[in-house]
Amino acid sequence: MHFQPLVVSAYTLCTAAGDGRAATLHALRERRGGLRRNDFSHSPLETWIGRIAGLEHQPLPAHLAAWECRNNRLAWRGLLTDGFLAAVAAARKRYGAHRIAVVLGTSTSSIGASEEAYRRLEPDGSYPPDLRRPIVHTPHSLGDFVQHALQLHGLCVTVATACSSSAKVFAQAERLLRAGLADAAVVGGVDTLCGSVLFGFNSLELVSPEPCRPFDAERRGINLGEAAGFALLEREPARGPRFIGYGESSDAHHMSAPHPEGLGARMALEQALARSGMQPQDVDYLNLHGTASLRNDEVEARLVAEIFPAGVFASSTKGWTGHTLGAAGIVEAAITLLALEHGILPGTLNTRRLDAACGPQIRCENSAGEVRRAMSFSFGFGGSNCVLAFAREAQA
Amino acid sequence: MTQLPPVHVEGVAFWTAQLPDWQTARAVIRGESLPPQARIARPTPALLAPTERRRAPDTVAVALEVGMRACEAAGQDPAMLAAVFASTHGDLAISDYLCATLAATPALISPTRFHNSVHNAAAGYWSIGTKAHAPYTALSASVHTFGNGLLEAATQALSAGQPVLYVAFDAEARGALASMAPSRGLLGVAVVLGVETPAKPSRRLTLTVAPCDTPRPTSARSPAASLVAHNALAPCLPFFEALADPSPRALVLTLGEQLELQVGLQ
Numbered sequence: 001m002h003f004q005p006l007v008v009s010a011y012t013l014c015t016a017a018g019d020g021r022a023a024t025l026h027a028l029r030e031r032r033g034g035l036r037r038n039d040f041s042h043s044p045l046e047t048w049i050g051r052i053a054g055l056e057h058q059p060l061p062a063h064l065a066a067w068e069c070r071n072n073r074l075a076w077r078g079l080l081t082d083g084f085l086a087a088v089a090a091a092r093k094r095y096g097a098h099r100i101a102v103v104l105g106t107s108t109s110s111i112g113a114s115e116e117a118y119r120r121l122e123p124d125g126s127y128p129p130d131l132r133r134p135i136v137h138t139p140h141s142l143g144d145f146v147q148h149a150l151q152l153h154g155l156c157v158t159v160a161t162a163c164s165s166s167a168k169v170f171a172q173a174e175r176l177l178r179a180g181l182a183d184a185a186v187v188g189g190v191d192t193l194c195g196s197v198l199f200g201f202n203s204l205e206l207v208s209p210e211p212c213r214p215f216d217a218e219r220r221g222i223n224l225g226e227a228a229g230f231a232l233l234e235r236e237p238a239r240g241p242r243f244i245g246y247g248e249s250s251d252a253h254h255m256s257a258p259h260p261e262g263l264g265a266r267m268a269l270e271q272a273l274a275r276s277g278m279q280p281q282d283v284d285y286l287n288l289h290g291t292a293s294l295r296n297d298e299v300e301a302r303l304v305a306e307i308f309p310a311g312v313f314a315s316s317t318k319g320w321t322g323h324t325l326g327a328a329g330i331v332e333a334a335i336t337l338l339a340l341e342h343g344i345l346p347g348t349l350n351t352r353r354l355d356a357a358c359g360p361q362i363r364c365e366n367s368a369g370e371v372r373r374a375m376s377f378s379f380g381f382g383g384s385n386c387v388l389a390f391a392r393e394a395q396a
Numbered sequence: 397m398t399q400l401p402p403v404h405v406e407g408v409a410f411w412t413a414q415l416p417d418w419q420t421a422r423a424v425i426r427g428e429s430l431p432p433q434a435r436i437a438r439p440t441p442a443l444l445a446p447t448e449r450r451r452a453p454d455t456v457a458v459a460l461e462v463g464m465r466a467c468e469a470a471g472q473d474p475a476m477l478a479a480v481f482a483s484t485h486g487d488l489a490i491s492d493y494l495c496a497t498l499a500a501t502p503a504l505i506s507p508t509r510f511h512n513s514v515h516n517a518a519a520g521y522w523s524i525g526t527k528a529h530a531p532y533t534a535l536s537a538s539v540h541t542f543g544n545g546l547l548e549a550a551t552q553a554l555s556a557g558q559p560v561l562y563v564a565f566d567a568e569a570r571g572a573l574a575s576m577a578p579s580r581g582l583l584g585v586a587v588v589l590g591v592e593t594p595a596k597p598s599r600r601l602t603l604t605v606a607p608c609d610t611p612r613p614t615s616a617r618s619p620a621a622s623l624v625a626h627n628a629l630a631p632c633l634p635f636f637e638a639l640a641d642p643s644p645r646a647l648v649l650t651l652g653e654q655l656e657l658q659v660g661l662q
Binding site: 117119121125139156168196201205248253263264382383384386 | 398400484485491495498499502506507510511512513515516517520521523527528529530531532533535536538541544547551552554572575576577607652655
């Protein structure tokens with residue numbers, strides 16, 4: 001049985017650029033990004049970050065206190081945005097709690113809680129009592145929390161393939177629905193700022209000391225960000241934009257650098273085009289991975305220039321949000337859906353002079369127009385690539 | 397209840413310190429031989445260059461070892477297979493290192509250990525070592541990890557009509573984190589699941605997802621049980637006990653707090 005298009009019946013996102021679809025749309029239109037100087041942790045590195053304001057003062061409700069940690073706080077904030085919780089509750093009534101799968105992506109899940117425990121170990125070397133909760137010290141913290149928060153009892157897994165995580169969840173969910181293992185799926189992802197990623201990416205010399213400039217000839221690296229995003233996938237006759245295809249591949253090249261010719265990325269892209277029945281000229285908008293790292297942007301720009309006609313509008317939105325790692329897939333899928341629904345074509349924020357590798361497809365300035373079909377690219381450490389394809393809601 | 401069409405178990409692999417291959421593990425599970433006294437610290441997978449073999453994290457070493465052995469047993473070219481990697485906790489030694497270093501000297505984080513800390517590190521090294529451009533995934537589902545990975549591998553095989561490699565592993569916990577994510581020893585397992593009836597004898601695997609009030613997973617009861625009981629992936633053992641028994645078997649793995657995976661092996 002082949003791929004079956006699904007309907008995105010609800011979706012939401014929380015990033016440094018804003019909470020929810022309306023705030024994100026406004027930030028995109030006004031070109032108001034959410035990056036700020038790094039003020040995270042006790043010894044902040046010289047870089048900029050996409051930090052979500054106020055999480056420190058938003059504890060989880062008492063019935064979910066067992067999952068308390070920054071990552072699950074952000075997940076909860078995401079679930080409360082754009083009526084997502086209510087949309088899932090309605091789906092639960094329609095299908096039953098056992099028939100809705102939860103497939104979520106993250107890179108570091110709640111390792112920030114483990115980091116905190118190590119900073120506050122008891123004199124005997126044991127965990128501080130408030131952090132003696134095993135569920136927040138394992139990668140499935142995210143999936144387990146969201147499933148409980150949504151009162152669902154179907155399949156539930158946490159996918160962790162670095163920066164492609166919350167794109168790949170769309171593919172996995174589609175296969176589950178096609179196999180009859182679920183009638184709907186909550187997909188998405190959450191990643192929060194923590195010492196591991198800030199100091200880890202710094203050790204790889206990948207973080208920029210200034211606001212990130214994707215595809216800029218003088219780009220200096222990435223800005224880390226945190227985000228939550230969710231989508232509810234159902235079959236027709238549900239209403240909403242459609243998920244029409246995906247492609248997945250491996251670079252088989254290097255743990256932390258992309259394939260120099262973008263071989264894996266190209267395979268994922270070609271697969272996504274084939275699965276969605278599109279030719280490159282059918283795509284109106286491309287939301288690129290565009291992290292502002294030297295290698296990624298060069299490889300990705302060449303691939304876009306080679307495959308797509310000049311009229312395709314392509315951009316990276318990481319100048320608004322930072323690179324949200326395991327949440328990047330869902331954040332950029334959500335921005336792609338906003339483009340489809342509202343005809344906004346976001347440019348590439350902060351970028352002043354495009355790299356010579358860029359073709360005419362990659363734009364700095366915003367535009368507007370009819371967006372019928374669009375794609376989102378996500379590429380991760382370990383050479384894991386995923387490309388998603390979406391289309392505007394079918395007109396009745 | 398939802399039952400998937402059957403798939404075939406084309407190849408099996410197993411590695412833990414006293415049961416360093418499937419033949420040895422199967423014989424001990426069947427009670428045909430005693431576990432060897434010798435404990436091997438970790439496997440030395442041929443996929444890695446000699447210098448990398450020493451440097452690779454334990455999780456990577458064991459995942460590559462069982463992945464390769466399962467492909468050999470199945471007669472499949474690993475470069476052609478999509479793969480599902482599952483691990484409850486990922487590499488706990490690296491997590492302990494990161495947390496301890498961040499607490500003391502954050503600016504001294506090792507870049508290699510940082511990029512090896514991603515949950516898909518073993519999958520990434522696998523794809524690099526085998527030159528597999530086919531997609532992989534890497535997942536975790538707490539105590540339900542093994543069953544969810546098995547179901548995902550079967551679902552992928554059926555949806556693509558192609559064989560899929562399934563690798564699961566968990567390693568020894570270190571430092572203070574061991575109190576929250578307990579796991580002892582190194583354990584890796586793998587199967588290749590195919591959709592077409594293979595030329596050589598194989599087991600037919602039928603998976604059924606069933607809602608329940610409380611899952612009642614099959615307990616491990618073979619002489620191998622005590623050798624893996626304290627590893628986070630121990631819930632996988634009943635599946636391998638059933639594979640070791642040539643007669644038809646049924647067992648239950650957990651998928652969630654109210655969901656079980658009924659497994660039929662013929």
